Amino acid sequence: MALDVIIVRWLLLVAAVASVLVAPARAGAGAGLAIGFYNETCPNAEELVLEEMRAIVHKDRSLGPALLRLLFHDCFVRGCDGSIMLKSKSLKGERDAIPMSISLRGFNEVERIKAKLEDACPLTVSCADIIIMAARDAVYLTNGPRFPVETGRRDGKVSSCADAENDLAPPGANIVDLKTYFSFKSLSWKDLVVLSGSHTIGTAQCAAFAADRLYNNSGKGVQDPTLDKKYAPDLRALCEPGNLKDETPADMDPGSSYEFDLSYYRNVYSNKGIFVSDQALLDDRWTHDYVERMATAESPDEFFADYAAAMINMGRMEVLTGDNGEIRKICGAYVD
């Protein structure tokens, strides 16, 4: 046998052994979840969620993006376990953390969907699963793709303000920080650049970007030099200088704020992303190339397929399944 063949075989063997060794850890991610987990126990669960979501966004379309963001905040803090819904009388819960308390919405709507599911199948469908199904439907109802999500999560009982403050990237984060926040939760640069595409829908309060982008970049009292100079005046007209609590909402993707499409990438590529964290995607070779490709793509198909895959990845974050956690009747129970 030629030496190169032996070497190749040996390498293949090493690779096979290595993959067996790492297999248990990989299989652990999302174990216990399945597409259609409620097929038998609550066959109409997914239809009922979509029906409620239609009614919710029909009444107030801004609730679609709000519910998509709720999933991001639920998953990054103690995993996708519905703990974002829990309430704390002493104000020490996730909901009381700065990144949440300012503007996170959609709690009543999750409760409303939960009530419907409790009528149909008592104590069967978790709050955590309702949040991801509602987020998936929010994308669909803004003309985005409809993709399957895994279900089978159970609800956590712990809610911590400190976890929420540590685990969510702030809008002023640079690319190194963003990749670190995501890799801490086993998500890749690709998940980061794809899930950031969620900012194609919804609004941001001036408080979240005005200081960094418009008035006091790097604490120097100037506009962010990377922000498009022709776009900046539009944002300056909305946001009051020096008001760090300005709640005025700005469309993150002006002109198509309720269309789940590629325009987020076109904005970022032309320096019109709203946050430092959006602009930052241009500072890494891989995320830059993805933004460029999507900004110039004719069809959203690749983005939509990537988005479905990234949602599966995020949806597996530190989940409780099997006998862990609980199925709560009221999602927003008090922990203290």
Ligand code: HEM
């Ligand atoms: C990469 C790090 C991220 C940062 C720093 C970030 C930051 C923010 C901030 C500051 C807002 C504005 C909130 C407000 O002022 O009302 C926002 C809005 C939003 N974010 Fe993100 N986000 C990130 C990733 C994500 C991900 C992964 C998703 C979903 C999967 C997401 C979905 C949304 C949506 C839909 C909105 C609009 C909410 C609304 O209209 O009520 N974001 N984000």
Ligand SMILES: *[C@@H]1O[C@H](CO)[C@@H](O)[C@H](O)[C@H]1NC(C)=O
């Ligand atoms: C539920 O039904 C769907 C559609 O028939 C199927 O794809 C899925 O695998 C089923 N899931 C389970 C857990 O039975």
Ligand SMILES: *[C@@H]1O[C@H](CO)[C@@H](O)[C@H](O)[C@H]1NC(C)=O
């Ligand atoms: C700008 O930021 C710096 C550093 O954080 C701060 O000391 C200063 O007061 C800020 N200026 C304004 C006008 O908000």
